[in-house]
Amino acid sequence: MNPHLASRLANIAPFHVMELAKRATELERQGRSIIHMGIGEPDFTAAQPVIDAAARAMADGKMQYTSATGIPALREVIANHYRHVYGLDIAPSRIIITAGASAALLLACAALVDKGTEVLMPDPSYPCNRHFVAAFEGQAKMIASGPEQRFQLSDTVVREHWGAATRGVLLASPSNPTGTSIPHDELRKIVATVRERQGFTIVDEIYQGLTYDEAPFSALSLGEDVIVINSFSKYFNMTGWRLGWLVVPESMVPAVEKLAQNLFICASSIAQHAGVACFSPEAISIYEQRKAEFKRRRDFIVPALRQLGFRVPVTPDGAFYVYADCSALSDDADRLTIEMLHEAGVVLVPGLDFGPYTAKSYIRLSYATSMENLQEAVTRLEKFFAARR
Template structure:
């Protein structure tokens, strides 16, 4: 008889090519410790990138209204026309970019958006350039489409981002395009607008595609953000209601695609997803009301306050923050000094922080193969008092008191 851990039939090879999401595994381990209640101490979570804020009252009320009115049937595969118009107006208001609502494809979260983009653009063995480190699922979306992610080592000198010089140096007959994120998970760093424009031009000159994940762009702190859509209608961008709009579990996002690709994306969406959640779409209409935007902007400033506390606090603990994050809610910190004192690397260090201090951070191993043992990622998407307590616990652990 087969073991319960063995599949009854052969799994597709792509399953083996996709690694576990370590941050989620660490979260499960932390949850077990919380259930054990060791020493009566709670766990401070700074691992998963999920805002501690949830949908504000106008959005909740819009969802309740949609339920009462019974508008929960399938929508068009491209999304509610009213929502696409609202997103278009948001681009004009926030980024000064005119986007035809017809180019907007509403999706079941940014993950579905990236899956659609890879299904539409990546053939078997096509190579897609992306920075290392980057969000782990990005490379797995490419793998699921039977393409080959090409991870380009990117360090502090490049703001942990791909550069136009990388595109020019690495492009070959198998390269199909680039997949970027600005601001980025895990680093919280953006691509400078002039550099992003150079990347777009370099890819365009080679007949490739540029996909830019902009899900954290609403959470920019040091300069007015510039959307990649500013650099041409051929750029594909991905966005989401999860981060700036605090609607993670609602699973709602969108794409902006070139005019000539809308039909292809619609056909794929019809067959793979039918549509995004109708309830979430009706609720999201309230996100763009002025009073709701005011709530989100106040929350954005609170995230900035947390960043301004935690980055220097990490350095006081012995970490190095080689590039100050300018967006999202992450710090990518060099932990070599601290880890070497503990005779370990980032993985051993995060284990020690979890078990000995009750603080969850994530080792760099999730985000690529370029120096993952040297870095940890911290998410400051938790309340400032919790961040302060975490620093106190780590100071005690590292003997910094």
């Protein structure tokens, strides 16, 4: 007899990005050449100083449990990073080291979301964000956010949609899937509006290090009550290391620490010791060079997509995604991505995962792959669309 599954699973949809990746992998097993621009994973790996630090940690036997909040050295270098890059004085005691940004989001939702709690977020959004809310029996209220709003929430929209059950907002800047950021003044207004209503503001900043056109800023500059998520996966190219952090108000630290002790014990000790090296001048120099390469790729692929017939209504200013309107090429983004995979050998992702508002008309492209792959993908898609005319 199979066990009865919890009813909350009905509120968590499959992750179509991963399903498409499985199809692509099967085609590769059959001998097909596939260019992957679906999953948001840097093609770079950890910088050599970080790998060396991990090897030293293992050689020195630093592989035991750590504090649930993380090793002091890592919390301190992250605090120094906020001071150096953003001019912010963040106490290391407010920084909780987590098993990736996913664990940070899980801890934040576990601490703040009650049964029936409504959390506002834009449609489109990273799908797991709404599922973290659902896991704690809250309700993600997805608000249609088009290119006019840079696919983000605005203060006006937050005011309009805040209801009796609303307790907070969950934002991402820069965003997955759109690569767009919330302007500083607009984010300041949103935080003030939420604060007036005694709600919480969670801002996912895992792509903040990959901001290209203006000086980056952190939502932490808007007050100690703002909760920020960050990660070593994207800017630091450490996806499989499962390391991230959470910055919370001092008053929340005991509650989050208690949750972390029970849910995770701690993040990987080896990853934590390696993570300290991410902030060395040598490593930062490497990461800044890679950031420049991501920008170069963006500056190639955005006009190339427009030339192919996609509409890119908002040029992404961060992350490594382009969110492109494919409605001039197809009336069904999901079907189009399957056809591009099978006929052109190119993996792109339909808007289906990111919310209903853009599901049929948008695709997401990840340019976290080599320039050679991007150029070859454009060549293949040119032939694909030419054959359809």
